[in-house]
Amino acid sequence: MPSGELRSEDGELIILSVLADEPAYGYAIGKGVAARSGGEIRLTPGVLYPLLAKLERQGLITSSWETVRSERNEDEQGGRRRKWYRLSAKGRKRLSQRVQAHRDYLSMIAAFISPPSLRPRDAKEIAE
Amino acid sequence: MNLKLRRESAPATAEGSPSGLAPSIAGWLGVLGTMLPRRQAAAIREELESHLQERVRDLMVGGLAEAEATRRAIAELGEAAELASKYRALSIEPQRRLVMYGLVVAVAGAGLALGVAAVSGGGRQPILDSTKTAVPTGSDLRLSVQPGPHGSLELVVQPPGAGAARTELPIVQDLPIMAEAIKRGSMRVYEVQPAASELDALRAEVDFDRTPMADVLKFIGERAGMPVQVNWSRLADLGLDPKSPVTLKAKSAGMGVILRAINEAIASSSKDDGVDWRATNGVIEVATRSYFDRREVKLVIYELEGIIAARHDTYGEERVKVMEEVIQLIQGFVFPSGWQDNGGDLAKLTVVGDRMFVEAPARFQTQIRWMLDQLPAKMPQ
Structure with missing residues (x-):
């Protein structure tokens, strides 16, 4: 897959999937996506952060702030803060719908591109 | 309506950054902050600041020097204006x-x-x-x-x-x-x-007493209800930075008056340039006049047939002489120092037949049109 050509709806699916595993903050989500895709998919920060804001606005994810104390500032008051994101119940439902829709789509396409010996049912299993 | 300058919550600057950020990061965040939806600006900036710090740290661990790591981290985030527009699209109440x-x-x-x-x-x-x-x-x-x-x-x-x-x-x-x-x-x-002219017509009572320029521009944006995008790197050519002091006391000052005050303060060092602004696509953009000039260069073709005919009929002047006079008039009165023939690099002029081709900033073209309109012309039969 060419990197940097991700559609918005695919970005949404990917972010919801990552957050389904565990809460994460923006930078970690970006790194996680790159690592899981072997570097093929890169959610650039210019895409990632507005998308997170959109998902939060839609109630699909929730957020909270965590104060980070580095070695440099652990003796000081305050410190840098990270915004953590979690999947909401609504987001989990949306993810489930999107995953199913994606699998149905793959199954449908597989029916056309599979070798003749493979039936659609088999193709669906492969897709999964 | 009269508004007093609010001095709180100035845009972040290198020196003013609470976490000792690199100046370029603080500057980038400061520019971004002026263009974000006001309610979400602080949270978005804080999140992106955290991102930038982590990214710079990772790049440095990977072997880059801090300056290069910072530059690359900012570049990955892209143009502040583009990023802000994505957030703004989400921010409709x-x-x-x-x-x-x-x-x-x-x-x-x-x-x-x-x-x-x-x-x-x-x-x-x-x-x-x-x-x-x-x-x-x-x-x-x-x-x-x-x-x-x-x-x-x-x-x-x-x-x-x-x-x-x-x-x-x-x-x-x-x-x-x-x-x-x-x-x-x-x-x-x-x-x-608000259109540019209306923005200039927006009036407010101001009392700037050595007020940092960043605060002044922020005030203008708040007054107009529009984000302000400041091209500080261009303004640096005029010796201006976010902390440059602005002093102006007026009962009723629009954008033009305020910028004139800034320009007068720097007039001694930058005679041919100054601070200028545009209001486009819902954003007030502030940079130098020369910056906008170069961005707004256009080619215009002027038909001089009528002027040549009128001069010939009235004074018996030949076409070549009329052309020379017109060129002299334009290059002598319309921002003379900008013309290539005068040693400038903003505008050039070529005559072919009865047509004059002028490639110059929009403000040049406006004045050229006005000057040509003052010359009697014979209407074509």
């Missing part, structure tokens, strides 16, 4: 959305009338106007539906006092009926922003 949906429902209710009006052209009179109907606005926004080109309809969202500068507004595309209408080209949605 629920109230405004509700108002718009209300109008759309009203539009649907008046469907037949709208169809007839749109097909028949109907001039530019609003077909539906929230100030004259029972549409539940709940805000001081004015919404109206007007006939657009090719039988389409235009939904116009207009804050009080805003003028004629229209910006396409994609915010209602998540409403299926609107999305379909926009997709088919039968509905366009615009937001009306």
Whole structure:
């Protein structure tokens, strides 16, 4: 897959999937996506952060702030803060719908591109 | 309405950054902050600041020097204006959305009338106007539906006092009926922003006493209700930075007056350049005059046939002499130092036949047109 050509709806699916595993903050989500895709998919920060804001606005994810104390500032008051994101119940439902829709789509396409010996049912299993 | 300068919450600067950020990061965040929706600006900046710090640290671990790591981390985030526009697209208040949906429902209710009006052209009179109907606005926004080109309809969202500068507004595309209408080209949605001239006409009582320029520009943005994008790297050419002091006390000052005060302060060192601004696409952009000049260069062809004929008939002057006089007039009076023939690099002029080709900034062309209009011309038979 060419990197940097991700559609918005695919970005949404990917972010919801990552957050389904565990809460994460923006930078970690970006790194996680790159690592899981072997570097093929890169959610650039210019895409990632507005998308997170959109998902939060839609109630699909929730957020909270965590104060980070580095070695440099652990003796000081305050410190840098990270915004953590979690999947909401609504987001989990949306993810489930999107995953199913994606699998149905793959199954449908597989029916056309599979070798003749493979039936659609088999193709669906492969897709999964 | 009189407004006093608010001095709190100035945009972050390198020195003012609470976490000792690299100046370039603080500067980038400062620029971004001026363009973000006000309510979310602090949170977005804090999140991106955290991102940048972590990214710089990772790049340094990977072997880059701090300056290069910082540069690359900022580059990955892209243009501040582009990023801000993505956030702004998300930031339409629920109230405004509700108002718009209300109008759309009203539009649907008046469907037949709208169809007839749109097909028949109907001039530019609003077909539906929230100030004259029972549409539940709940805000001081004015919404109206007007006939657009090719039988389409235009939904116009207009804050009080805003003028004629229209910006396409994609915010209602998540409403299926609107999305379909926009997709088919039968509905366009615009937001009306204050035009440049109106922005200059906006008046406020100001009392700047060695006030940092960043605060002054922020004040202007708040007054106009528009984000301000400041090109500090260009302004640095004039010796200006976010902390440059501005002193101006006036009962009623518009954007032009305030910028004149800034320009007068730097006039001694930068005679031919100065601070300038544009209001486009809902953003006030502040940079140098030379920056806008180079961006707004256009080629204009002037027909001199009528002037040549009139001079010949009246004074018996030959075409070549008339051309020389016209060129001399233009290059001598219209921003003389900008012309290539005078050693400048902003404008050039070539004559071919009776036509004069001028490649120059828009403000040059305006003055050239005015000067040529002052010369008697013989109308072609």
